[in-house]
Amino acid sequence: MRKLTYFVACSIDGFIGDPDGDASSMYAFLDEEFIGYLTSTYPETIATPGRVQMGIEDAENLHFDTVIQGRGSYQVGLDAGLTSPYAHLRELVASRTLGASPDPNVEVIDGDLVARVRELKAEDGKLGIWLCGGSRIAGELLDEIDELVIKTYPQVYGSGMPMFGGTGFSVSDFALESVRAFSNGVLVRVYARKR
Template identity: 70%
Template sequence: MRTLTYLVACSLDGFIGDPGGDATSMFRYLDEEYLAFLTGEYPETVSVEGRRALGIADAPNKHFDTVVQGRGSYQVGLDAGVPSPYGHLREIVASRTLETSPHPNVEIVSGDLVARVRALKAEDGPLGIWLCGGSGIAGTLIDEVDELVIKSYPQVYGAGMPMFGGAAFAVSDFDLRDVRSFGNGVVVRRYGRVR
């Protein structure tokens, strides 16, 4: 059984973006030390364009072979003219508004996303599935998340897009597996779900 990992950047108060979904204020923390960690440990989470710019275009996938994201997250790539932003992964986009895929590598899921993710998790393979975002998709898939990798940035938003938007109240327990802190104040925590 493959795992679904929600690897996400958030503010100290648990927001992944401002009320409109913008998280560019977090980009200022991409210094040399932190970027070396991200590209070394999670190279597959860097977009195709980013991988080229950073000289890691051919870096092997270490943790994931599939990415799941919502239309809002995917739209960032479309707006930049990149219809397959994670072409080194199998791309799944949950959308009720995109009727056809703009790229052969991108599968549009307009129906039961939970069922599609369960099918992905049931596949054989050594690598897992990265839940990229956004908030609403994470809320829909909250019960399917096996692992959390939370990149906490030293910012407080006060309001914005929560990590799990639209999810009903329910307590889910996770065990802390790893913590890594950086000189810029970023802390990366990895948790596994307690089943």
């Protein structure tokens, strides 16, 4: 069975963006050391135009062959004229408002998201599924998430978009597998779900 990994950036206090979902303040920490880590360890998480700009457009996908994102995350690409921001992956967008897909590489999920994710997880394949965001779909898929890769940036937001939105109170246990600290203050923590 393939695993679903929530690979996400957040502030120290657990927000993935400001109240409107903007996380651009975190871009300040994309220095040479951290970008080197991302491009060598998680190259598939770099959007296709960034891969071209960095000269890694042919980099092998190491962890994921599929990406799922919410309408808000996908809209960032649409606003920049990108209908397939991760063309090197199979792309799915969870949205009840987008309508028809604007790109043949993008599948719009407008129905039962949990059921569709379970179908994806049951497929054969050695690579996993990347949950890119956002908050609401992470909350909806919490029970399906097998792994967390949390890039924590040294900022406190105070309020904003939480990592898991709309879940109410419930406890889900994960085991820490690794921590990587960078000189710019960023931490990357990897957790596996305790089943």
